[in-house]
Amino acid sequence: MSANSVVEICDSTNDLCRALGEEGHPSGTWISARRQSAGRGRLGRSWVSQEGNLFLSYLFRPSHRDERVSWAPLAAGVALLTAAEACGAGRGLGLKWPNDLWRGEAKAGGILCEGVSGPKGLFIVIGIGANCASEPAALGIPVASLGVSVDALRPALVRELDHWLGVLDSEGPARIREAFLSRSVLAPGTEVTWQGRTGQVSGLGASGELQVLADDTGKVENLLAEDVSVRPRADRKASG
Numbered sequence: 001m002s003a004n005s006v007v008e009i010c011d012s013t014n015d016l017c018r019a020l021g022e023e024g025h026p027s028g029t030w031i032s033a034r035r036q037s038a039g040r041g042r043l044g045r046s047w048v049s050q051e052g053n054l055f056l057s058y059l060f061r062p063s064h065r066d067e068r069v070s071w072a073p074l075a076a077g078v079a080l081l082t083a084a085e086a087c088g089a090g091r092g093l094g095l096k097w098p099n100d101l102w103r104g105e106a107k108a109g110g111i112l113c114e115g116v117s118g119p120k121g122l123f124i125v126i127g128i129g130a131n132c133a134s135e136p137a138a139l140g141i142p143v144a145s146l147g148v149s150v151d152a153l154r155p156a157l158v159r160e161l162d163h164w165l166g167v168l169d170s171e172g173p174a175r176i177r178e179a180f181l182s183r184s185v186l187a188p189g190t191e192v193t194w195q196g197r198t199g200q201v202s203g204l205g206a207s208g209e210l211q212v213l214a215d216d217t218g219k220v221e222n223l224l225a226e227d228v229s230v231r232p233r234a235d236r237k238a239s240g
């Protein structure tokens, strides 16, 4: 496998990228595949990886061991949305905290960041999946595709990742916060539910956590990686 290339098939591009990181390749190195046989999401979930869609992992070596590290998935989300729009994905794209690209109310892409701490320091594998040509059937959640060419999206995405992770590394998270919030599905004021609880989004905290004013405690709580949903309107009326 050579760095910055597209392989035909692999289990997961995150595993290939991790190997490149362990060999000492620099920040900005990437690897992509036309197909994955064991694409993964967070918490042991799987990522359906159909040919014609994008599977790419990008190596990020943060220069600072501070809160910037936890902003990497959000910076990658901004990069993915920007690249998709530049390739003609059209209207209706949004970022669903912490790691989804949505088209309308359906998931069109996802990001899986995995930190690796080794003898050559910390690096982060940023894995990105995006449905370019087709979306999987029968997943049980609304899914969408972007209607863009994978071979056009790949270089555009790498350029945007270089840009936004460069911004994060050199300046800190302020511009990432602003860019993410401007396209966030969970914008401040949105009524949400998580783990059977309800509340209202108030913003993003210092480490990119979702801040929510919880209805039951009346306090702002920091959510780190929980699955958060927009609260259906009917549900809001029913409970006042």
Ligand code: BT5
Binding pocket: 011, 012, 013, 014, 036, 038, 039, 040, 041, 042, 043, 045, 046, 047, 048, 049, 054, 055, 056, 057, 099, 100, 107, 108, 109, 110, 111, 112, 127, 128, 129, 130, 131, 135, 136, 139, 141, 143, 144
């Ligand atoms: C994610 O996890 O959304 C992160 C997905 C990251 C995939 C990339 S592909 C390149 C790199 N190599 C890998 O092995 N992974 C990364 P999560 O938030 O846990 O969402 C997973 C859930 O999304 C699944 O349980 C399904 O419900 C749904 N899902 C699976 N495949 C999908 C697809 N192709 N399109 C839309 N939704 C999908």
